[in-house]
Amino acid sequence: MIQKIGFSFLTIVVGLLMVHEANANPGKIALEIIKQNCVDCHGGFEVNADVDFKLIRNLRHLRGAPELIDRVINAVSDKTMPPEDSELLEEQTRLTLIDSLKAVLREIEFDKTASSGGMMRLNRFQYNNTVKDLLQLKQDVFALPEKLITRHTPYLKDQMTEMPATVQVESLALRPRAGLQGVKPFPKDSRASHGFDNQDDVLTLSPLLLDAFLRLSVSIVDSPDFTPENVGVWNELFSAEIDTADLEGEIRQRLKVFLRRAFRRPVDTETLDRYTAYALSHHARGLDLTGSMKKVVSAILSSPRFFYRSWSLESGERQFEIAASLAYTLWGSCPDDTLLDLAAKGELADESVLRQTIANMMSDSRVERFMDSFPVQWMQLETLMAVTPDPTIDRYFSLDGQFPATVQMVLEPLLLFDTIYVEDRSVGELLAPSFSYHSPFLTTWYDGNMKPPAVDAIAINQENEVRGKAIADQQLVVEARRKELAEIEQAINNPVASGLAEVDLAAGQAAWEKTQTEKIAGEAMLSPWHRIGPFPAASLDDAHQRAFIDEAAVDLKKEYGEKKWELFEDLTDGKAHQLIGGNCTHYLYRTVKTEVARSLEVSIGSDDSFKLWLNGVLIGQHNEVRGLAPDQNKLRLELAAGENSILFKVSNGGGGYGFYFRANSIPLPLPIVAALKTPGGQRDDTQKKMLADYYLAIAPELREVRAALSLKKDEMTQQVQAAQQQLDKLPKPKSVAEHQADAQRGYDQHVRNLLRSQHFTRVEASDPRFGGIITNAAMLSMTSGPKRTHPVARGVWITEVIFNDPPSPPPNDIPPLNEEAGPADLTIRERFAAHREHASCAGCHAKLDPLGFALENFDITGRWRDSYANGRDVDATGTLMRTYDFADILQFKKSLVSENDRFARAFVSHLLRFAESRELEPHDSVVIDQIVARTRADGYRLRAILEEVLYHSVQ
Numbered sequence: 001m002i003q004k005i006g007f008s009f010l011t012i013v014v015g016l017l018m019v020h021e022a023n024a025n026p027g028k029i030a031l032e033i034i035k036q037n038c039v040d041c042h043g044g045f046e047v048n049a050d051v052d053f054k055l056i057r058n059l060r061h062l063r064g065a066p067e068l069i070d071r072v073i074n075a076v077s078d079k080t081m082p083p084e085d086s087e088l089l090e091e092q093t094r095l096t097l098i099d100s101l102k103a104v105l106r107e108i109e110f111d112k113t114a115s116s117g118g119m120m121r122l123n124r125f126q127y128n129n130t131v132k133d134l135l136q137l138k139q140d141v142f143a144l145p146e147k148l149i150t151r152h153t154p155y156l157k158d159q160m161t162e163m164p165a166t167v168q169v170e171s172l173a174l175r176p177r178a179g180l181q182g183v184k185p186f187p188k189d190s191r192a193s194h195g196f197d198n199q200d201d202v203l204t205l206s207p208l209l210l211d212a213f214l215r216l217s218v219s220i221v222d223s224p225d226f227t228p229e230n231v232g233v234w235n236e237l238f239s240a241e242i243d244t245a246d247l248e249g250e251i252r253q254r255l256k257v258f259l260r261r262a263f264r265r266p267v268d269t270e271t272l273d274r275y276t277a278y279a280l281s282h283h284a285r286g287l288d289l290t291g292s293m294k295k296v297v298s299a300i301l302s303s304p305r306f307f308y309r310s311w312s313l314e315s316g317e318r319q320f321e322i323a324a325s326l327a328y329t330l331w332g333s334c335p336d337d338t339l340l341d342l343a344a345k346g347e348l349a350d351e352s353v354l355r356q357t358i359a360n361m362m363s364d365s366r367v368e369r370f371m372d373s374f375p376v377q378w379m380q381l382e383t384l385m386a387v388t389p390d391p392t393i394d395r396y397f398s399l400d401g402q403f404p405a406t407v408q409m410v411l412e413p414l415l416l417f418d419t420i421y422v423e424d425r426s427v428g429e430l431l432a433p434s435f436s437y438h439s440p441f442l443t444t445w446y447d448g449n450m451k452p453p454a455v456d457a458i459a460i461n462q463e464n465e466v467r468g469k470a471i472a473d474q475q476l477v478v479e480a481r482r483k484e485l486a487e488i489e490q491a492i493n494n495p496v497a498s499g500l501a502e503v504d505l506a507a508g509q510a511a512w513e514k515t516q517t518e519k520i521a522g523e524a525m526l527s528p529w530h531r532i533g534p535f536p537a538a539s540l541d542d543a544h545q546r547a548f549i550d551e552a553a554v555d556l557k558k559e560y561g562e563k564k565w566e567l568f569e570d571l572t573d574g575k576a577h578q579l580i581g582g583n584c585t586h587y588l589y590r591t592v593k594t595e596v597a598r599s600l601e602v603s604i605g606s607d608d609s610f611k612l613w614l615n616g617v618l619i620g621q622h623n624e625v626r627g628l629a630p631d632q633n634k635l636r637l638e639l640a641a642g643e644n645s646i647l648f649k650v651s652n653g654g655g656g657y658g659f660y661f662r663a664n665s666i667p668l669p670l671p672i673v674a675a676l677k678t679p680g681g682q683r684d685d686t687q688k689k690m691l692a693d694y695y696l697a698i699a700p701e702l703r704e705v706r707a708a709l710s711l712k713k714d715e716m717t718q719q720v721q722a723a724q725q726q727l728d729k730l731p732k733p734k735s736v737a738e739h740q741a742d743a744q745r746g747y748d749q750h751v752r753n754l755l756r757s758q759h760f761t762r763v764e765a766s767d768p769r770f771g772g773i774i775t776n777a778a779m780l781s782m783t784s785g786p787k788r789t790h791p792v793a794r795g796v797w798i799t800e801v802i803f804n805d806p807p808s809p810p811p812n813d814i815p816p817l818n819e820e821a822g823p824a825d826l827t828i829r830e831r832f833a834a835h836r837e838h839a840s841c842a843g844c845h846a847k848l849d850p851l852g853f854a855l856e857n858f859d860i861t862g863r864w865r866d867s868y869a870n871g872r873d874v875d876a877t878g879t880l881m882r883t884y885d886f887a888d889i890l891q892f893k894k895s896l897v898s899e900n901d902r903f904a905r906a907f908v909s910h911l912l913r914f915a916e917s918r919e920l921e922p923h924d925s926v927v928i929d930q931i932v933a934r935t936r937a938d939g940y941r942l943r944a945i946l947e948e949v950l951y952h953s954v955q
Contacts, residue, residue: 030100070105079881121307126328129333133333136233143178145174146197147372152169153169155167163419168760184212186216197377248280259271260340262300262301275296279292311324327361330364383782409862412436421942433771446770452747478723481716508699513676524598529589534581540609544651551611573662593642602661606626606633769890774893777861779794789828789858789859790852792849794851851880856874880896909924911946931948
């Protein structure tokens with residue numbers, strides 16, 4: 001016992017001595033710890049990770065390697081060094097090494113040339129917002145699919161300190177609102193290595209992009225939407241009305257104000273003169289004042305002084321550069337007049353004024369643009385918009401092509417960030433908040449029961465039996481009624497054969513035949529129509545005038561290319577008949593026979609024009625655009641005895657097309673006419689039967705009995721219809737499969753309605769497995785593949801976003817994971833084992849795998865699962881940073897929360913990189929430590945962190 005106490009006391013004493021030595025000579029103690037613990041792997045017989053501590057022989061060498069110091073601090077902080085196969089440093093030694101190296105960094109006199117001067121262009125988001133603010137446009141300049149959240153509830157515009165219980169928001173990323181008509185935007189900007197699109201190393205300007213800027217500036221002022229109603233500064237900048245005869249003075253005054261805002265700094269006289277002269281030159285060429293001002297504004301928007309941001313500690317305009325930096329970070333736009341006035345007075349050099357200005361800007365409604373850009377890019381949420389899980393695995397994710405699940409999922413982490421900002425909460429709550437905002441869709445999604453209601457097969461089959469019997473019984477009733485109706489119809493056709501009338505029809509038939517034969521002798525007989533066409537033409541007039549066939553001598557056997565005459569017996573006279581085609585012609589041909597020469601009146605309708613020939617002679621025509629109607633024209637045909645020919649030409653321009661023809665022809669059917677014209681002694685049996693049947697159908701002797709039967713038929717027809725209607729109304733049997741399909745369709749529509757919901761309600765985090773920026777459907781879906789989860793991708797996301805410690809790219813000689821190799825019952829962890837065993841991969845996998853596999857209970861779309869599709873249980877155990885053992889997601893999240901200081905530092909790093917618009921350098925670690933230290937006591941509240949970052953970003 002005495003020995004244990006003595007050892008512990010000795011450990012404490014040694015620790016205190018190391019701390020004292022670290023404070024007195026941090027470089028010396030750091031080199032000593034490195035020499036004792038690191039040189040074997042980094043400078044002995046091997047040099048791992050391109051780190052050779054043998055080259056760091058003294059404090060001067062150490063101070064000359066700030067990048068190395070930064071790497072060592074990060075590696076030792078997250079306990080990835082020493083590696084897994086070595087013992088961890090004793091905790092006091094580890095902390096001493098970190099503190100000592102940080103102290104060395106603070107001692108270094110850094111060359112800050114990279115951060116003290118430079119230039120970069122505006123990105124798409126900044127360009128749109130800047131032009132929109134400068135011209136006070138009522139809509140965006142161009143569509144912005146990069147804006148992932150549209151807030152219909154104005155909680156960022158009312159300086160609220162508490163979020164509403166329910167908010168109306170939506171994501172229009174896949175169907176963004178249109179910008180000004182005719183505007184030609186430049187392409188979306190590339191993302192830097194850590195996701196931000198405002199970084200100076202990617203915002204370059206190629207010749208093609210410069211040309212795009214020039215075309216864009218012209219298309220803005222030339223847009224049909226660029227009107228006094230849509231442009232708020234129209235009266236002060238573009239109005240053609242002036243109150244002075246001094247045109248040059250008026251233009252100069254307008255441009256003086258606008259140029260200061262557009263170039264974000266004072267404008268010298270030479271520049272003002274040049275743009276004034278440019279406007280005057282256009283006015284002198286005949287453009288009015290409005291057009292001339294449009295030309296000069298277009299020129300200003302295409303100037304590098306507009307679309308480039310520059311900064312330099314030696315420029316003499318540092319105050320204006322600070323104003324621009326703050327505005328583009330918080331507002332994504334140019335500084336307003338208030339900021340420019342502060343810069344002009346030099347007041348932003350005063351710390352108290354600068355901090356108050358930052359606070360005022362953070363309360364301005366334009367801070368929404370910061371919320372539109374930083375959290376989206378920090379959490380890499382744009383990746384989610386391209387996620388398309390295999391529909392055979394999850395059919396509901398992309399059920400609605402216009403509203404996939406992504407547009408609901410992406411709003412949850414963004415609303416969480418908004419709430420942390422509005423309510424000024426600790427950034428640590430981003431990891432494990434006590435609340436979340438859910439739409440009805442997300443609530444259903446997380447519940448996991450995404451299935452239509454079950455159907456009761458037994459009840460369905462029983463009901464089908466009842467329905468089937470009722471249908472069968474009613475069918476018997478219908479059939480009985482139809483049988484009775486058929487008997488009545490048969491009796492109507494032949495009352496004599498049915499025994500309902502005893503009449504001799506021979507005398508009546510003979511008298512009828514004699515009368516009809518006498519009538520036929522003077523009547524004309526028209527044959528059915530033959531038709532050919534359509535023949536294409538250039539126009540209606542061309543179709544009407546041109547002869548496509550020999551119109552004076554028709555030959556029905558002659559063919560015209562692929563067109564030939566065809567018989568159409570269904571073209572009944574006295575009806576409108578439709579034709580097909582535009583700018584074309586159809587011909588119709590028939591014959592008319594008469595025993596004697598006689599006149600025949602015909603009534604014609606046509607859409608559009610017509611011509612009519614009788615026996616090869618044109619006897620009538622009409623050419624105009626008109627719709628088809630009966631009796632539009634009437635012609636008198638003088639028929640010769642014997643056979644006559646009629647050629648009817650119908651032409652069309654466009655639209656409807658058709659014809660109408662009616663003549664006083666014989667009402668009797670042609671076969672009856674032929675039989676009547678045959679002498680009685682020469683008729684064959686067929687003709688005799690035909691005449692007998694025809695007379696039987698019209699015999700006046702049977703009129704009374706048929707009238708009585710017709711009444712019975714009407715009554716029975718009504719009974720048949722009633723029975724049939726009753727049968728039709730009976731519910732039909734539906735199979736279990738049909739009921740299941742109906743349920744599925746109904747549930748699909750329900751899900752589609754949920755996917756279009758815009759209302760999100762604040763809910764308590766009743767299930768701690770979900771919630772926060774890690775365990776939400778958005779992050780979990782975008783780090784998965786279409787068929788399986790990707791633990792490594794999830795691990796990489798956590799190291800990049802949560803810890804700001806992105807891994808190195810994988811070695812080129814490592815093949816991708818063969819997902820088909822091995823037994824089908826392997827878990828994903830087991831399939832990855834081979835990669836982990838590879839020497840080149842072990843280091844990264846040791847850091848990434850525990851993070852990714854901790855999330856394996858979440859499937860490819862962020863829903864909970866206890867086992868894989870092959871039946872194997874999910875193994876989510878692991879160790880975080882070689883310190884926190886966890887058995888499930890709850891313990892993993894608790895471990896992350898335990899590293900709140902580390903997360904806060906990483907968050908500050910991301911935010912500083914965004915504010916500085918550049919990659920961070922070793923000297924920035926000192927600034928980050930200062931910000932972390934200053935905000936720690938208040939629990940790392942978001943607004944406090946943001947204010948400190950903004951303040952330090954402009955120092």
